[in-house]
Amino acid sequence: MLMLKFSDEVREALDQKKPIVALESTIISHGMPYPENVEMASTVEEIIRQEGAVPATIAIMDGFIKIGLTPEEIERLATEKGVVKTSIRDLPGVLASKQTGATTVATTSYAANEAGIRFFATGGLGGVHRNVAEHLDISADLITLAKCNICIVSAGVKSILDIPKTLELLETLGVAVYGFETDRYPGFYFQDTGIPVPSGSVQQLANIMKVKEHLSLEQAIHVAVPVPTEDAMDKQFIQGIIDEALVEADEQHVSGKDITPFLLAKIKDKTGGDSLKANISLVKNNAKIAAQIAVRYRQP
The missing domain is CATH 3.40.1790.10 (Indigoidine synthase domain)
Structure with missing residues (x-):
């Protein structure tokens, strides 16, 4: 190209x-x-x-x-x-x-x-926004992943989104989802949403990508890695803050491409910067895991 x-x-x-x-x-x-x-x-x-x-x-x-x-x-x-x-x-x-x-x-x-x-590390995926029936706000990330033969490693879907609906849409699009050494899908800032997923190790995930190379499948594979334990946030605490931020966004008529930066800024302020600390930690960890899988993928 x-x-x-x-x-x-x-x-x-x-x-x-x-x-x-x-x-x-x-x-x-x-x-x-x-x-x-x-x-x-x-x-x-x-x-x-x-x-x-x-x-x-x-x-x-x-x-x-x-x-x-x-x-x-x-x-x-x-x-x-x-x-x-x-x-x-x-x-x-x-x-x-x-x-x-x-x-x-x-x-x-x-x-x-x-x-x-073949490998891409990021913080969190975009997805289906809450109250999707009212706004029809769905990230282009999902549609694009259905057309890209890559393995994308993240800490899950961003917590501000509707995680169950996002996973349902990924399934519909044929994007396989695996938990990295966990059978519960992580929630970005917190480690466990309670949603079951198949678990995979570095070697298993590298093998899956190798097999995928022999199939005529264009969809991505998504590997979800829990945020490191020392920087994980309490699930109920962060979800309460997200709910407050969503109410403020609605009151201020924030929507479209402005909604995500608005919510993330509010969450950072309301957590005293702890959310940013968690974000930095998980980005580094995702890069490490993605590199490990990529290295194993290239080995005979």
């Missing part, structure tokens, strides 16, 4: 069939303030390298989908004004106008699939 532009490190890894883990870039431009965003991006990349894989942070720059960013490009993404949060519907326009764009889960999944990268 002509609009893909690879870093030297990622190009070499592809040529030599080394394990690679894709990373989204919205967390850099829209998820954290500077310079914490640069530090976070660099730390996650280093975690992947320590596990024996190659990180490929993805973003839109100068009319190209960049697969793998240099430290200078990460700095640019973190500090440049007007970076576009680029979901799949926005991609043609951002590329055509040569805007700088940070990729969401949907766009990163698409780009990784086009580049031949």
Whole structure:
């Protein structure tokens, strides 16, 4: 694909069939303030390298989908004004106008699939929003995952969403869901939603991806990893805060693409920053697990 532009490190890894883990870039431009965003991006990349894989942070720059960013490009993404949060519907326009764009889960999944990268680590998936019957708000993440032959590792679906309905839609779309060393689906900030899922180890999940390569299936596999115990939040506590934030969003008529950042900011304030601590912890952990599976996948 002509609009893909690879870093030297990622190009070499592809040529030599080394394990690679894709990373989204919205967390850099829209998820954290500077310079914490640069530090976070660099730390996650280093975690992947320590596990024996190659990180490929993805973003839109100068009319190209960049697969793998240099430290200078990460700095640019973190500090440049007007970076576009680029979901799949926005991609043609951002590329055509040569805007700088940070990729969401949907766009990163698409780009990784086009580049031949099979593993992608992120924080949480988008999904079916609460009160979907009133707003019909469903993330493009889900539809895109039904078309991408990747393994996406996250801490589950974002807690602000309707998790049961999201899992039902993933099933309808043919996206297989596994818990990493757990038979209960995690809830992003907390470890257990009570929803049963098949459990898999690093080796088992790598084997599943290997078998998938021999099948004519285009859907992704989703691996859900519980947030580390030391940073997990109490389920009832965080759900109560989310409910309060949802009421405030409704009262202030916040909807559409503005709802998620609004809710996350409210949750951060109401938890005294504990939710951000949990978010950082799970992102790092997901990168580690994704790299481990990618490395095992490349072994005979």
